[in-house]
Amino acid sequence: MAAPLGNAFMSPVANSNLDETPLLAQGGAELSIVIPTFNESANIPLIVDEIRSILGRDLNWEVVFVDDDSPDQTSGVARQMALFDRRVRIVRRVGRRGLSTAVVEGILSTSAPYVIVMDADLQHDTSLLPRMLIELRTQHYDVVVGSRYVDGGGMGAWEEGRQNASRLATRIASLVVRAPVKDVMSGFFGIRRDAFDRVLPRLSNMGFKILLDLFASSPEPLRFKEVPYTFKQRIHGDSKLDTLVLWEYLLLLFDKKFGHIIPARFVSFSVIGVSGIAVHFAVLTAMFQVFHRGFAVAEAVAALTAMTWNFALNNMLTYRDRRLSGWGLLRGWAVFVGVCSFGAVANVGIANWLYEGKFNWAASALAGVVLGSVWNYVMSSMFSWRTTAART
Ligand code: GDD
Numbered sequence: 273m274a275a276p277l278g279n280a281f282m283s284p285v286a287n288s289n290l291d292e293t294p295l296l297a298q299g300g301a302e303l304s305i306v307i308p309t310f311n312e313s314a315n316i317p318l319i320v321d322e323i324r325s326i327l328g329r330d331l332n333w334e335v336v337f338v339d340d341d342s343p344d345q346t347s348g349v350a351r352q353m354a355l356f357d358r359r360v361r362i363v364r365r366v367g368r369r370g371l372s373t374a375v376v377e378g379i380l381s382t383s384a385p386y387v388i389v390m391d392a393d394l395q396h397d398t399s400l401l402p403r404m405l406i407e408l409r410t411q412h413y414d415v416v417v418g419s420r421y422v423d424g425g426g427m428g429a430w431e432e433g434r435q436n437a438s439r440l441a442t443r444i445a446s447l448v449v450r451a452p453v454k455d456v457m458s459g460f461f462g463i464r465r466d467a468f469d470r471v472l473p474r475l476s477n478m479g480f481k482i483l484l485d486l487f488a489s490s491p492e493p494l495r496f497k498e499v500p501y502t503f504k505q506r507i508h509g510d511s512k513l514d515t516l517v518l519w520e521y522l523l524l525l526f527d528k529k530f531g532h533i534i535p536a537r538f539v540s541f542s543v544i545g546v547s548g549i550a551v552h553f554a555v556l557t558a559m560f561q562v563f564h565r566g567f568a569v570a571e572a573v574a575a576l577t578a579m580t581w582n583f584a585l586n587n588m589l590t591y592r593d594r595r596l597s598g599w600g601l602l603r604g605w606a607v608f609v610g611v612c613s614f615g616a617v618a619n620v621g622i623a624n625w626l627y628e629g630k631f632n633w634a635a636s637a638l639a640g641v642v643l644g645s646v647w648n649y650v651m652s653s654m655f656s657w658r659t660t661a662a663r664t
């Protein structure tokens with residue numbers, strides 16, 4: 273297919289006479305399209321076909337799928353396509369989850385001077401790709417945003433509730449992003465490599481709002497342009513974003529505002545810890561007052577329930593990107609209970625030691641709680657949700 277925008281769109285590489293077919297370009301890609309995937313096997317051939325027909329053979333492009341070891345064999349499907357077309361590439365990550373980190377690692381895997389990030393599910397409008405590249409090539413912009421909120425763009429057939437939630441989230445985002453980007457929640461955008469490289473060391477790398485992270489982390493304001501598109505309906509597969517991503521979103525905002533003072537993950541861990549105290553007292557009251565069990569037994573059951581509660585919530589929220597499942601979940605839970613039991617003993621021991629050393633009783637207790645929590649946080653992040661690449 274001819275390049276849709278004529279000569280302006282022709283890549284300098286494609287004109288080189290080193291190559292008998294423009295498809296087999298000699299150099300690295302000029303444009304890399306980075307697509308994070310989780311359970312998108314049915315969409316892979318469709319999105320590659322769309323990109324092929326839009327970008328054609330006159331441009332030196334590639335597409336990089338970054339798949340988090342999807343059970344539906346997404347990476348296998350992509351690898352199969354890659355065997356027949358070297359422009360298709362695949363990065364498979366094991367034991368990890370997360371849209372933002374997938375995007376970052378996809379960009380790091382390529383040398384292309386221009387990168388466009390988009391979803392695999394055909395909800396983003398591939399016909400915008402040439403226009404986005406042309407805007408990036410002008411060198412006037414660091415980022416080109418596919419936007420639902422500028423004239424000509426739209427939300428498509430989103431339900432009212434999700435539209436409102438998205439608008440609200442966009443408004444809250446202005447707390448950390450000073451640039452007047454209308455659709456900073458967009459997962460469809462292009463970025464110049466030099467701009468990305470400058471922001472990279474400062475990224476929070478949390479959650480799924482990588483564009484927001486880029487804008488909020490950039491040392492100097494990113495020059496941007498928004499181009500309109502209408503969000504399409506998903507046909508194959510399911511959305512991966514559930515209501516729990518809201519928590520990750522709030523953590524990202526917190527990290528951008530206060531992360532230099534206190535780690536967002538520790539705050540998440542502590543908030544959940546406080547909810548665990550409520551669970552502890554509820555179970556204790558039920559066992560002791562309602563079912564008239566011995567105090568020691570009631571305490572033990574309450575403590576174990578609260579620990580299990582904390583473990584489950586931390587696995588869903590604080591460590592969503594490393595969430596455990598299967599046997600790993602059981603192992604992680606056992607380690608968590610061990611760590612927290614030691615933390616409880618240390619908490620009481622330290623409080624007692626301070627109290628005997630003539631400190632105020634409340635201050636002694638508070639010091640015990642703080643030290644116990646830090647212990648629980650550090651140890652459980654190292655041993656329950658450990659980050660070794662070898663873990664599968
Ligand atoms: N590697 C990886 N890891 N990919 C993921 C993960 C993950 O944990 N979670 C989701 N993805 C991939 C999906 O397979 C899809 O290609 C893309 O990321 C977007 O996920 P969807 O589940 O389709 O998200 P959505 O349609 O609800 O949300 C979209 O709209 C938002 C607009 O407000 C996404 O484009 C968001 O990025 C966008 O912000």
Ligand code: MN
Nearest residue numbers: 391393395506
């Ligand atoms: Mn989607």
